[in-house]
Amino acid sequence: MGRARESRAVTMDDVAREAGVSRALVSLVMRGSPKVAEATRRRVQEVAGRLGYSPNRLASRLASKRTGAVGVYLLDVHNPVFADIYDGIAEAVADAGVQLMVSLGSSTSASTAASERAAIASFADLRVDGILVAGYMGTGRELLASAGETPAVALTRLLDGVDSVAADEVRGGELAVEHLHALGHRGIAHIAVPQGSPYGDRRAGYASAARRLGLRELVVEEEMTEAGGRRAMEMLLGLSETPSAVFANNDLSALGAMSAVRAAGLRVPEDVSVLGYDDTALAASDLVQLSSIDQHSREIGRLGAARLLSRLAGEALPPQGALAPRLIPRASTAPPPALH
Incomplete structure (x- = not known):
């Protein structure tokens, strides 16, 4: 019996020879470069599949200063x-040959600051090309320290010294109060993040509009979760003078507030109007119909990722500026009972 022929791994040179192209062109195809004609890309991919070629990604990364990965x-x-922000990020990098590596935190974790620093430092250790952070709780200096030399862009907050994309949250809070006031409400409460949170601009907008319109401020601090919104609303319903309208810091807490109103045998909006913030898919649901402030979450993700890609390409970056939020009125807000 003859000796079995020794097998060897298929190389990039084998693919190039079989496809009748250069090794450099095969490399471009394997990296997902947009510079390759579609017909050529398909031919190289067909040959690579037929020969069983598998690119050595580790070797490619070691040989290049780029990994083709972005940490989120x-x-x-x-x-x-x-999820809306991530969809915008994914849309922006869809044709850039970029892989997204995701790390998740928790808004209710007592160790949020430590966990986010660890996640960002891990991205840097893995040599990602850049980092996008959404919901970051630390300072700009802390973000830069964790990222090291890796470019980073902050989403949802404007941080000193860091590329950032966010909405004008103070204006968003003002829009919420102005909408409820225009409907005739004079008792408008706010379910807010705890004092000292880096995300206090919506609360500042509420306070600014309340003072300008001559309204008494009524603020309840709670976690920005559905359970937190329920607890806050239960407390407001226990007051001697129940507010006729509630502006919640986000849609999740607004959903909790609506649940508490209905559990008390009251109606939204006939007895209490509820307004949220973020304009998520939940708010737009036919079953919920929650009035909300749209901060353009998907656009924040898209613009942030586009900004990072431009920075990585060495392109001039446009000036930073906050996006203008807008009010989306739905069935959860109406004139107060006395005006029905």
């Missing part, structure tokens, strides 16, 4: 606003 840190997987 999202604060809270339970909050649908971060």
Whole structure:
């Protein structure tokens, strides 16, 4: 019996020879470069599949200063606003040959600051090309320290010294109060993040509009979760003078507030109007119909990723600026009972 022929791994040179192209062109195809004609790309991919070629990605990364990967840190997987932001990121990098590596935090974790620093440092250790952070709780200096030399872009907050994309949250809070006031409400409460949170601009907008319109401020601090919104609303319903309208810091807490109103035998919006923030898919649901402030979450993700890609390509970056939020009125807000 003859000796079995020794097998060897198929190389990039084998693919190039079989496809009748250069080794460099095969390399471009394997890296997902947009510079290759589609017909040529398909021919090279067909040959590679037929020969059983598998690119050695580790070797490619070691030989290049780029890994083709971008790290994405999202604060809270339970909050649908971060899914909207991620969709925008994915849309922006879809044709760039970029792989997204995701790390998830938790808005209710006592160790959020430590966990987000560890996640960002891990991205840097893995030599990702850049980092996108959404829901970051630390300072710009802390973000830069964790990222090291890896370019980073902050989403949802404007951080000193860091490329950032966010909406004008103060204006968003003002829009919420102005909408409820225009409907005739004079008792408008706010379910807010705890004092000292880096995400206090919506609360500042509420306070600014309340003072300008001559309204008494009524703020309840709670976790920005459905359970937190329910607890806050239960407390407001226990007051001697129940507010006729509630502005919640996000859609999740607004859903909790609506649940508490209905559990008390009251109606939304006939007895209490409820307005949220973020304009997530939940808010737009036919079953919920929650009025909300749209901060353009998907656009924040898209613009942030596009900014990072431009920076990596050495292109001039446009000036930073906050996106203008907009009010989306739905069935959860109406004139107060006395005006029905």
